[in-house]
Amino acid sequence: MPELPDLEVIKDNLTPRTVGRAVRGVESRFPAFLKTADPPLSQLEGKELVGISRRGKYLQFYFEENLSLVIHLMRWGWIWHGKSTYPPTRATAFRLSLDDGNDVRVIEPGPQKLARGWVLAAGDEGPLAGLGLEPLSEAFSLEKFAELISGRRRQLKKILTDQKLIAGIGNAYADEILFSARLSPIRYAHTLKAQEIERLWEAIPKTLRWAIGEIKKRVGDALFEQEVRDFLWVHGRAGKPCRVCGTQIEEILIGGQRTDYCPRCQNVDRSV
Ligand SMILES: [Zn+2]
Structure with missing residues (x-):
């Protein structure tokens, strides 16, 4: 998609x-x-x-x-x-x-x-109508983001892909953002410390802008018929070694969505 x-x-x-x-x-x-x-x-x-x-x-x-x-x-x-x-x-x-x-x-x-x-x-x-914050806009401030996610008893993967909260992020880029922020997809938002919220906030536009640049490098000014995703760090790479630490990328289902992450880099704590 x-x-x-x-x-x-x-x-x-x-x-x-x-x-x-x-x-x-x-x-x-x-x-x-x-x-x-x-x-x-x-x-x-x-x-x-x-x-x-x-x-x-x-x-x-x-x-x-x-x-x-x-x-x-x-x-x-x-x-x-x-x-x-x-x-x-x-x-x-x-x-x-x-x-x-x-x-x-x-x-x-x-x-x-x-x-x-x-x-x-x-x-x-x-x-x-009713779409959430646009992550590349100036309106996407740390204050707004913190307000949006603080105290929510929902997993980060679900929050990032909820179009009513933040618009434009789907299954693949939610995984990439969480990898960049070194946060587990199964973490619940209400457990995040202020510094983790800030890390996640920073990772969102950073990851999206990086991806736009990578896609443009590959397609130039052409239109493309298939998603260009060979540069991703975790999504679609289950079973392969993490490019940062070498640990095998794992795959789980969250709300029916295939979710890929590095258990080492993203410090998965299954108790939360
Ligand atoms: Zn890793």
Whole structure:
């Protein structure tokens, strides 16, 4: 599933290819894709795309007249950019055709069709309402973060992936952040000392920014069809030696989520 770093790079690389172009056609091809009926999708036709932003794990495309289109790629979706004349495949959930002869498409292979889109009028937040703090924003201060997690009787892995608390972090980057902070994923937030809270707070934007840089190093200005994650320290590396201490990376399930960590570097205390 694309997370904040992946979506940042997609946004950055898609922007110069698309912004400033007008919409020539727009089509939702999977019945469940579009979650809104008003404003209608057709209202985007003829409008210029004026910008793209990311909020949490959502991409937001802004058009003239304060209309916007919000997309969530969910588990299997990805963004394709290419010639409008290229026939859509059975995996094409959505297409936005621009006046330079190119399409932005949401591609979702596999039987599960989970990607979703919303057309929003000015002031309408749609699915973005209620999202938590944006970890790369200035609003993500130590005070705010400490207030958010202090005293919570929840495991750190669950807190980091709760979109209502902090937006944009998923399964993979929660593991990487906890490795960077040298904290166990099964620790409960209420057991953290002030200095550990600060370490975790620092690790969040640091890890996300590092990942954005690593992805950009690998893909340049291209769009990518698969998550680029070969540089991760723990996630997806269960059974392999930790690159810091050589201990075998362990895997556990937390709330059904595959969680990878180094039992030595992250000092797992199973009694808490
Ligand atoms: Zn280690």
